[in-house]
Amino acid sequence: MARRQTREHIIAEADRLFYESGFETTSFADIAAAVAITRGNFYYHFKTKDEILSAVIKKRMADRLKMLEAWETDRTPSERIRAFIEILITNQTKIRAFGCPIGTLATELKKLNHAARGEAVALFDVFRDWLGRQFFDLGFKARSDDLAMHVLMRSQGVASLATAYNDLKFIQREVEDLCRWLDAEVQSLNGK
Amino acid sequence: MARRQTREHIIAEADRLFYESGFETTSFADIAAAVAITRGNFYYHFKTKDEILSAVIKKRMADRLKMLEAWETDRTPSERIRAFIEILITNQTKIRAFGCPIGTLATELKKLNHAARGEAVALFDVFRDWLGRQFFDLGFKARSDDLAMHVLMRSQGVASLATAYNDLKFIQREVEDLCRWLDAEVQSLNGK
DNA sequence: GTCTATACAGCGATAGAC
C-alpha cells in the first residue's frame, strides 16, 4: 500500500480507538491490529504514540472545520447554531456509548498532564469561536462569547449524562429545551 | 499500623489518585508509594485493582450521602438545590484541575467497558434522586426527575468546560445563570 | 514499505520469609 494511504488508515483507526477506548488504553498493538499491519511496520509511519495523538487531533480539527464550512451556505446564523445543537441527536448512538470525542479527550489529556492537552482545548476553540461568530452576527455583540460558552457547556453536559444513563429521551428533551432557550434569547434581543 | 487504618489510608490515597490521574493510569506502585508501604504489603489489603476501585466508589458514595444529610437540617428544598449548585464554586480549584470526580470516573469506566461502570452511575443516582426529591417537595410533582437531570446536566457541562479552560469567571457566570433559572422555575410554578 | 526479532521498563499478581 502507498505510504500516504497506510498513514491515513492508521490515523483513522487510531481516531476511532482513542474515542471508543481512550487514548491511554489504546496500545500500538491495538491500532496495528485494526489496520492489519505489524507493530514493526507501524513505527515506519509514527515514531512515538504522541505523534499519532497529534495526527489524530489534527484530523479531528480538519473534520470539524469541514463540517462547519458546509453549514455556511444557505443557512442563517440561528439555523447554524441549531445545526450544532442537533449534533447531539445526529450522533446520539456514539455519544451514548462513548461521550463527546472532544470533551472526553480534553479531560483525559488533562488528567494525564499530557503535553498535547492544549491542542485538545484548541478543538473546543473551533466550536467556541464559530458559535461566537454566529451569536455576534445575530446581534449579541458583547455577549457573543458568553453565549457560545453556554451552548458548548450544555452540549457537554448532555453528552456526559447521556453516556452515563444511555438515555435517548433525555437527549431529545434537553435538545428541545436548548432550542427554546435560543429562540427566547433571540426574541428578547429583537424585542428591545 | 492497625489493619483498619492502613486499609482506609489506601482507599483515601487511591481515591485522590484515581481522581487526579485517572483509574487506569494509577498503578499499584503509585498508590503504595503515596501510602508509604510496599507493593507486597498492598496485596495483603486488596487482592485486585478492581477491589480497590469498588472500595473507592463505596467511599465516594458514603462521602456524598454524608454531605447531603448535613444539608437536611435548617434548609428549604430550594436552598438545598442552591447548595448543590454552589459545589461548583466551593470545589472550583479541583474541578478546574481534574473535572467532576463522578462524571470523569463514569466516562472512563464506560470507555474501559469496566465491570464497575454501573457502580459509577449509581454515584450519579445519589444526586439525581436527592435533587428529584427536592424538586418534588417544591411542588414539581411530575417534572421532578427531569429538573434533577437538568441541574445535573448543567453542573457536568460547567465542570467539563471549566477543566478545559481553567476559567473561574465562566464558572461564576454559569452558577449565577443556573440559580436564576431555578428562581424562574419556582416562580412560574407558584404563579400558576 | 513491510516484515521479524528483540530490548527493556512497568504492569498486576503471587509466594513465602520475618
Add this chain to the structure above:
DNA sequence: GTCTATCGCTGTATAGAC
C-alpha cells in the same frame, strides 16, 4: 501486618532483514 523476591505479560520503542 509488613517485607523481599520473583513471575508472566504487555507496553513502547529499536535494529535490521527482505
